Each structure stands twice: as structure tokens, then as C-alpha cells.
Amino acid sequence: MSGQALTLSDDQAEAYDAIADMMARAGVDLIEGETLPLKEERSQVMAIVGKAGSGKTLLLAQMVEAVEAAGVDLISGDYDGKPRKDRRTVAVLAPTNKASSVLRTGGVPATTIHRILYTPVYDPEYEKIAEWLAGQGSKPEIEGLTDQALERARLFFEAHKSIPGALAAAGLKGSDFIQGWKRREDPLDIGFIDESSMLDEKQYEDLREIFPTLVMFGDPAQLAPVGQSGEMVFDKLKDGRKLELSRVHRQTQDNPILDLAHALSDPGLSFEGFERLVEQAASRDDRIVYSGRVEANLMARSPVLVWRNVTRIRLIQAWRAAHGATVDDLLPGEPLICDGIELPLKHRKKRIDLEARGLIKGAQVVYLGPGKKPGFSRLHVIGAEDPQVSAASIIKIEAPDEEEPFIPFAARMGAAFLHGAAVTIHKAQGSQWETVQVFAPDLYAAARSGREEAGTPLWKRLAYVAITRAQNRLIWVTRNRLARPTAPLGTDDLKAKPVPLELAAVPEPEDQNLM
Numbered sequence: 001m002s003g004q005a006l007t008l009s010d011d012q013a014e015a016y017d018a019i020a021d022m023m024a025r026a027g028v029d030l031i032e033g034e035t036l037p038l039k040e041e042r043s044q045v046m047a048i049v050g051k052a053g054s055g056k057t058l059l060l061a062q063m064v065e066a067v068e069a070a071g072v073d074l075i076s077g078d079y080d081g082k083p084r085k086d087r088r089t090v091a092v093l094a095p096t097n098k099a100s101s102v103l104r105t106g107g108v109p110a111t112t113i114h115r116i117l118y119t120p121v122y123d124p125e126y127e128k129i130a131e132w133l134a135g136q137g138s139k140p141e142i143e144g145l146t147d148q149a150l151e152r153a154r155l156f157f158e159a160h161k162s163i164p165g166a167l168a169a170a171g172l173k174g175s176d177f178i179q180g181w182k183r184r185e186d187p188l189d190i191g192f193i194d195e196s197s198m199l200d201e202k203q204y205e206d207l208r209e210i211f212p213t214l215v216m217f218g219d220p221a222q223l224a225p226v227g228q229s230g231e232m233v234f235d236k237l238k239d240g241r242k243l244e245l246s247r248v249h250r251q252t253q254d255n256p257i258l259d260l261a262h263a264l265s266d267p268g269l270s271f272e273g274f275e276r277l278v279e280q281a282a283s284r285d286d287r288i289v290y291s292g293r294v295e296a297n298l299m300a301r302s303p304v305l306v307w308r309n310v311t312r313i314r315l316i317q318a319w320r321a322a323h324g325a326t327v328d329d330l331l332p333g334e335p336l337i338c339d340g341i342e343l344p345l346k347h348r349k350k351r352i353d354l355e356a357r358g359l360i361k362g363a364q365v366v367y368l369g370p371g372k373k374p375g376f377s378r379l380h381v382i383g384a385e386d387p388q389v390s391a392a393s394i395i396k397i398e399a400p401d402e403e404e405p406f407i408p409f410a411a412r413m414g415a416a417f418l419h420g421a422a423v424t425i426h427k428a429q430g431s432q433w434e435t436v437q438v439f440a441p442d443l444y445a446a447a448r449s450g451r452e453e454a455g456t457p458l459w460k461r462l463a464y465v466a467i468t469r470a471q472n473r474l475i476w477v478t479r480n481r482l483a484r485p486t487a488p489l490g491t492d493d494l495k496a497k498p499v500p501l502e503l504a505a506v507p508e509p510e511d512q513n514l515m
Contacts, residue, residue: 012059015048015243019063019215022046026190026213028070028088035071035088038189043208047196047216047234050245051265052468053258056217059245060192061108063215064092067190075188076111076161090190091116091211095198097358099430101383103194109161110194111385113203114355117210118181126167126177133157133166145170164386181353184210193217195430197232200225204233220244221265222465223426224453231454256285261468264460271447271459275440278476287473293481294437296322300335300489301366302433304422304477305466307442313398315422315439318482320397323489327406330367330395333489335420336379337427338363342394343413354391358384359415362427367395368491375414380494387494391415425466436470438463440478 008016020030022044027036050056068074072088092110094100103110122130129145131137133154142150149170156162156169167177191211193199196218199207207214216234224232234242263269263277282290294304299319306312325331340361343351358381359365368378368388377393392414396405405418422439443466446459453461467474 008059008062009055011243011245012055015059015245016062018243019046019048020066022213022215023067023070023190028067028072028190030066030070033070037086038088038212043212043214045208045214045216045237045241047218047237047242048245049218049220049234049242051219051221052261052464053255054245056219056245057103057106057108057194060092060103060194060217061106063192064090064108072190074109074161075116076109076163088189090192091188092192092194093207094194094430095203095362096195096430097360097363097381097383098432099195099198099383102432108194112358112360113193113207114360115358116188117184118355119184120178121180121182123177123179126172129153129167129170129177130163133163145172162385168386187212189213191215195219196234197222198225198429199233201233219468221456221461222429223461256281256288257467257470257474260288260474261464264464269460271444274463275476275478282476289473289475291437291475291477292479293483294439294477295475295483296485297483297487298435298437298475299421300333301493302435302437303335303420303428304437304439305425305428305469306422306439307425307446307462309424310400311439311442312422312424313400315482316397316419317399319421320419322482322484327397331489332367332369333491334367336365336367336395336417337420337423338365339396339416339418341414342416354389354415357381357386357389357391359389359391364420364431365417366491366494368494380491393417425462428469429465432469432471434471435473435475436466437475437477438466440476441480 023030025044027039029035048056048059064074067090072090075089075091092103092108093113093116094103094110095113097112100110100112100115125142128137128140129142129150132139139150153166153170157166160166164178188210190213191207193207193214193216196216197220198218199216218232218234220232220235222232260274260277260281264274269277278288279290282288294315296319299315304315306315320334323331325334338359338361341351341354341359359379363384364382366380366382368380370376371378371390373392375392376390377395379389379391379393381387381389394407394414394416396407396416396418398405398418443459443463446462447457449458451458
């Protein structure tokens, strides 16, 4: 085992060795740091599973570092480089923009599954810069770009490994150097997939066709994709191809959020008992808040997590009313959730363009204002590497007891959006926020229903997923009330690196009844 793995715990080291053996069978020797050309052979799949804090991301980061040290090229969704027969590659993928953004924030260069399927077509002149940055060419001379601009690009690329980001640092816009997008035609090599509990069967089979060697990292305690009867794609793997990490690593001595998440594994714990644990934790640690109302100030960037759609719609309506939003317009700063791309097959190129820019189903987006054309919107895609997008939009505002949503304005075709001030816990999987609000009355309703998923009470899976979305602060909301906002909506936080929103220290605001 390499020196890198010596820093791992026993269960991580066992998983590291199993993956290393798998890499060796694929022609990548992590011990000697050598690679062999990719051979045609039957695909191999492995899963590393564990609950929140068990060290999956640490192990993933170690593996990426090891395969790169062995001479494997890390590829992303922004530039592939020239193909070579002896070239070995690895891609780190996640199902959503936010999940890949969480990995990148932790130092793991990840991208989305959609982004790796679609590759950009570069302007030939600016592709010379990409080749130089990727180590495949000499420093070019580009008309209009100074040596200082190229040096800014080089420094940015060394720090962030992003070709578009580096070109932007040189003063270029995406429209300057990307002429379009194309679907990747050739199979890839090694794939590391995070948040694999979110994968459905079709995505899993697609990945197996693309990657001969596939390693999935996932949390078995999360919610399975809708329509899969509580099963996750790695549940069917035979013994020896699924390894479980059991030790909790992340802030083990000082993380009340993880303590609550792991308390849910007690089979004798009732919903009422869990609420007492939350209340007790809140009395000891200000990272847990036991609240009688939803904080409206947080909802623009950190949605309230709920179980039922009816709750989601009522929360959104109350929040919009509190901000003075009208039914026939949107305010800059309102959050949206991409609900898919509504385009016919003949517009495949445009669909590819939108998806490659991050507008995939479930993407979190902030409305910036109307576009230059009727039906177009200026949008900020949360977690995307190039977040500013202008797109034909179909924005739907749902109302309680109404079958059809109200559409304040829309293009005939384009990206469809629902409001995102509140989202279901299913849709929140793969995302994390500094502060998360969990709407406990919905989880109580799930507990009263008596429903189970894969032998576990549904409310426990919902609670586990919801509270583990919180990076630093958890607000457990116990009543159907909304505190009035103390600040207007805006978009200034999106012009620079987003600053985490925190609860404002303000006098008791007037509440609004939701139900």
C-alpha cells in the first residue's frame, strides 16, 4: 500500500487496497506509479458506502491523488486534450451541480455527469491556450492577449484546474472561445462517482457503458431514487464489490449535527424521542436551533426542506407574499429549481448547450432579471463552473389547491423552472448548505403514516437526509409559521464568492401563519 494510504483508518485502508487492486487489473499500478495502455476487457464495478462523516470524500480525494501520481490524466467537462493511444484518464463525477461544487470546494476536481457527456468545441486560436495550459503545447502568441494576461491564465489554472476559468482570468468571455457543444463519442476510462445513492438504473447502465472501470461512493442511509422500491444501484453488487466504511471521521468529537444523524440508527427511537434529542442538543450548542418558525431571510439561498409537495407550495406562496412579489412577475434574487428542458428532438444542439452549462433537472438557480429577448431570463446557476446564463425560460409558480401552475412569463420552448424557496428532501440529496432549515411538521406526518423504505421508517430516512445537508448549522422548525423577512431580495451576493447567510440577530419579527 502506498504511503498516502498509511494516514487512513483501518476500514478506509481496506477500501483503498481493494480499489488499488481493481486499478491494477485495469493497468494502473498505484504502488509503482505506472500505467499500461487501456485494454479491451469486461467492465468492473465497485462501491464504497458509508454514512455521513465516515470518510468517503477523504478516500475519494486520496484515490484521485494516487491515480494522478501514477500518470493518469484527470479530465473535466471543460477540455479533453488531444487523444493518445497510450493515454489513461480518470473523471470524478456527481449527479448534480451542487454535489460537484461541494467536492470542488473540498479540493476534489469534480464535474457533473451531464458535463462529462458533452464536450465544448473551442475556437482553434484559443484552443492553443488550452493545449499550453494542459501541458500539450508551447506557450502561444495570441493577438490581443499580452504576456501578463497569459500569465494570469496560467496561475489561475495551476490553482483551479479550470480551462474556462483560466481563459476568463485572461480577459476572455465564454462566447469568445467556445463555439458550441458536442456529445462525447468515445468511451472513457476510469470513473469515480460521488453521491451514487442518487443514481437510477438508466444512469447506472449509461455509466457502465462509458467507463470500463467504475468506482461508486454513496450513503446507504439516504433516500433511494423515486421508482426504485427503496433500492440503490449498489445494493445489487455481490460480496467483495461493495465495501462499507463504518468509522465516523469528520469532526467526530465536535459535530452535533452528525450526532443527531447517527442517533437515527437506533431502532427504538421514536419521532418524539428524536425531537427531544434535537431540543437537548440546541440547549448545549448554538449550531442546533430548535425554532417555532421558518426564517424567511435564509430561504433565498438555502431552501426549507420538506416532505410533502403541498407544504412546499404553501411555504413558497407565503415567502413570496412576505417579499411583496406579485403573481405575474419575478423579483431579482428569487431562487428557482430547474425542472428539465422542454425542447423537441430537432433542437438537440440547444439542449446540449443548456445542459452543459448546468441547466439539468434539479439544478438550483437564482433569477437575475429578464433577458434581452422575450421569454428569456438571466440566471445564475448555483455550483456551476460558469454560472451566468441567459436562457429561454418557462417559469412555473404553483399555488395551493390548483392543478395547473401559474406561468408569469415564458418562452414557447426552453428550460423549465419551479420556485426554489422550499424543496422536497428527495430533491435536496447531493446538496449542502451552510445553514439548513428542516420543516419538522412534515416529518411528523411521515412518522404518523407508518411508511417504511427498505425496512427503515420513512421519517428516519427523511430526517437523516435533511439534517446531513447542513454543513455548519441546523434549524429544526416545529410550527407552521414564517418569520417576516428583515432584508429585501437581491443578487449582490452572487457577484463575488457567495457569503453564507446566517440568522440575523433582530428583535422578534411578526409571524405569518402558513396553513
